[in-house]
Amino acid sequence: MSETLRVEIDVDETFRILRQLNRKAMQNAWRRTLRKTHVWIKGQVAKAVSKNSKIPQKVLRSRIYFFLKSYDTGKVWLGLNAVEAERLGYPRQTRSGITAGRFRFQSAWVMKRAAPDGPVYRRAGKARLPYERVRYDWADAGESAFRSVAALAEQRLLTILKQEVNYEIQKAIGAR
Template identity: 35%
Template sequence: MSIGSFYKTSASSGPITIQPSTADLKAFTDFAQLVPKAAANAQRRAINKTLGWLRTHLAREVGRKEGIAMRAVRQRLRAYSVKAGSTQGKLWFGLNPIEASRTGRARQTASGVSVGRRRYKGAFYKKVYGNRPDIWIRTASKQFNARDYPESDISAAAGVSSGWIAENDNRFPLAKAKVAIEDARSLFDSWARRADERLLLILKQELNFELQKYLRRNAG
């Protein structure tokens, strides 16, 4: 039995599955038997449109809740459209921390780096690893606070370790500023329910579109 849209989270992601419930499917059973291809097309378009709607609105709410630019959140949301013969579409959401430099416009100040509503005292905005600048701090700095740098592993030589990814070289140990988005999990349940409502609305519109085409084609 189809229970409708639902979500299931793991340690690093939170996919939301979009699909019609059994009760919703009964609403167009007769039409589907009459013109199954038209009904399948309507259902596919409805699910794919709901995925796009959910991606936009979930990115907006997570961005507002966490103080992150919407474009940065959208990069963590990946929609998988309905494939032929399937009645499910998925929206994948990566939950690993986001580099702070991607959450807004980073500004170097005399006391550190600011980006959005966040301030990183003692940090600097510079290209150190990779091909783009990021927000870094020397772990020996008195202003270093591990809570502002989640998933940055500080070498044992520095005297501090958070048990995650190394961001240092032989010259000096560094930590990269990142923003944890674990709290976004709390939004999945409510948005899965909203997606169910949205899917039913769009499904009715798409079925009506297909029905009108069918009636016009067979008029007279």
């Protein structure tokens, strides 16, 4: 399910305004804009996925990374691998299996002797062995939420850029 989603934003208008500032101020404003947009994207994706799939936002935020490639390019990466059941909440044993957070996993168990707070397992076949770790697949919800937030990212980026350019202008004229 590893698909690259590319969002291209036309920023010629904003670069024209930024050229009036010195190069260092322009780079600082743009870098802060990229970082703040990343934080916004991270929060919005976590909020949207959590709303749809009931996965805690704390778990989702740790799977979103931002890489600043150069002064004008950033990259957001979202890990869509399945989430381990024990990360969804404290696993509690029930008659039918395990309940972790808001999720129920039938025929699952935790090896209490080996690791009381450890992974949740389920039989992989009909025999006693082998068994596998229980995971919750959230790739579809994550991808759709990421696409919806990516559609709004350009507008948010330009809003933050205006704020940062204003800050640099105010700093240049000595108001701050």
